[in-house]
Amino acid sequence: MSAEQNMHKPAVVSGVILGMLALLLSGCPSDDVVVSYSDFFVPWDMSPYEFDGQPELEAPTRLIFADVAPDQEEFRDAELINVGRARLELESVSVEGPFELHYPEFLDGLPGELLPGESVLVQVSYRAESDQGVQGVMRVRTNDPEKAEHEIQLLANTDLPCLELLPVGPLRFGMVERGRPVERALRATNCSREVETRVWVEELEGDGGFAMADAADANGEERVLAAGETVLIPMVFTPTESREYRGRVRLNSDDLLEPQREVELVGEGAPPACPIAQIGVRGLEGGAEAAPRGEFLGRPLETVELTGRGSIAADGQPVVGYEWTLAERPGDTAVSLTENGDPSLQRLYLELVGRYVVELHVIDAEGTRSCEPARMVIQTRTDRDIHVQLVWDTPRDTRRDDRSGSDVDLHLLRDGRGGDWNSAPWDCHWQNKTPDWGVAGATNDNPGLDIDNVTGWGPENINLNEPESGVRYRVGVYYFSDHGYGESYATVRIYLGGELQLEMRRRRITNNQFWEVGDIIWPEQSIEIHDRVYAGFPAL
Structure with a gap:
């Protein structure tokens, strides 16, 4: 890319992450962001038994440095959280072994x-x-x-x-109406890069009220998780009395470091x-109510308005x-709820195609929780008709909420008319966001790049309606500038007719490399995968 083109995009700097393991121990590579702590939220239970006034540390149990070449240095993050009261x-904080500690904040x-929180x-x-296995302890x-x-x-x-199990602490069901089943789930992730991990429920014990939601789990049947796969292990709590309930579920796996896990179960009969909590949502396509359950269909990149003002308390x-x-x-998103001028009102930005779940508890004037x-x-x-999504993560860029990061660009090339990558009019990208394709002068058959994200993580999306028959549309990703942050891992998803047809996760690319993902063939709606990386834009 020319010097003149580079003037259009900002530059930035930050720190790095990746990992390793001993020969008879397993590990969970923390640079794989398919599922992370930010992907899973457990509402705090407001029941009286939780307020014990004690501090409590939550921290990872392992950090993995995988495939570190000799003389290469990698970083891993350990977040220490006070989840107590x-x-x-x-x-x-100390470390043993050939590792060093750093405090970037x-x-x-x-x-x-x-302090708490x-x-x-x-x-x-x-x-x-060397490339030999190494271990230590922090x-x-x-x-x-x-x-x-x-x-x-x-x-x-x-x-x-390797098995990662969330939540790290107790699985809390909160205060539940007597006789009403409430479901919560353990989130089990295979944190290995390449091998399968097996997990099964060994035993469920307690003073009643808790049960496995799936018969297969109740019978101890084995779940086989592919590398990077996440599954939910659902549990049901149905109190019959107004009291505290406690239980314990034991799980076994072939994770050599922690083959046995125990998760405490906590609930209370209300x-x-x-x-009664109720949620109202309104977006571009109308609205919906959750009283207590509801569904709403939104558009990618829209912001929806949420209200809890329909909630009601007993006795007026x-x-x-x-x-x-x-x-x-x-x-692959880190969006969060934001208050909209009042605690009863919230906003949510729907950054990516996918599923978002919002929950609301309310409290009445006497302090009773829903x-x-x-x-x-x-x-x-x-x-x-065609929706191509690009997101990426950069191990050295540890903050998503700042204005700095790596710059990775999405490209969609119409093949067959002598077009080249990174050239108008047939390559739709950040310098050619809405080219005139299809019928000259018509706009309904033109592609469009909706966001040019220059500060890391993405997303970038290209949309196309009314693709031309007999045409290939080539999908590519170019690492425009690492801005000093080093390698990135790009994920591309291709939706055809609104349905996900291809997901290629975490392809490693470095500065100025080009990843040729594959071709969309129309009208067959098929995809030909290439998955090739070049040093710059390849010739056609």
Whole structure:
């Protein structure tokens, strides 16, 4: 790309992430962002038994540095979070093995304490001397009464079965109306890069009220997870009395580091007369209600308005508190709910095609919380004949909410008229966003690039209606500038007629490389995959 073209895009800087493992231990590569902690939210239970006034540390149990070449240095992030209800004192953080600690948020090291809800980022770096397996341990000492010393395994250069299980702490069902079943799920992810991981339910115990939602799990049948795959293991809580319930589910897997897991189950049977939460949503295509369940179809890139003002409390009491939770969102987005001038009103930006789930609990004037949340499922679906989506992650760019990052560009080339990549009029990209294709002068058959994202992560989308018969449309990705952040991992999804037809995840590309994804063939609506990487734009 020419120097003149480079003047149109900003430049930036930041830090790096990737990993390794010992020969008989398994690991979970944390650079795989198919599922992350940001993908899974558990509403805080407001029941009295939770307010024990104790600090509690939440942190990963392992960091993996996979496929680190000799003399290459990689970084991993460990976020330390105080999920308790009192100050968490950070007494010390140490590391054993050929690893080093870094504190990107604090020049003078860690802060002395974390208030409830606060977190701090610790980075661990590893410079490989060889390609042999290496292991170490990071120790975090705090005043957490349940576990004064938390160990994080540091592992490298192997790929064995690996299981990541969320939530890390108890699975909380909250306060539930007696006789009403409420479902929550464990999220199990195969954090291996290449091999399968097996997991099954060993035992469910407790004082009643809890059950496995699927008969297969109740019977201990094995689930086989492909590399990077995530499954939900649903559980049901049905209280029959107004009291606290506790239980425990035990899971086994072929993860050699942690073959056995236990998850505590916590729920409470509610007294009668809980307030009733309701969600209203309005977007470009109209509105919908969740009382307590509802669904809404939105458009990609629109912002929907959410209201809880339809919620009601018993005996004519007012609703005085609103607890909103974005319980689910597409894995490659970090969007969140934002208040719209009042706690009862929220906005949500539908950044990507996919499923968003919003939950709402309400509290009445006497402090009684709704027995169950209102739950609105928002599906976004493209109505275009061809919709191509690009997102990417850059390990050294650890912040999504700033104005700096790598610049990766999406290209859609109409083949057959002598066009070249990165040239008008037949390549639709950031310098040629809405070219005139199809019938000259008509606009309904022209492609369009809706966003040129120059600060990392994406998305970038190209849409095309009324594709021409007998034409190939070539899909490509160009790494315009890494802005000092290094390699990126690009994911492309192709939707035809509103349905996902191809997903190619996390293709590694470096500065100024071009990834030729494949061809869309019309009207057959078939895709020919190429998956080739070039040093610059290839000739046709």
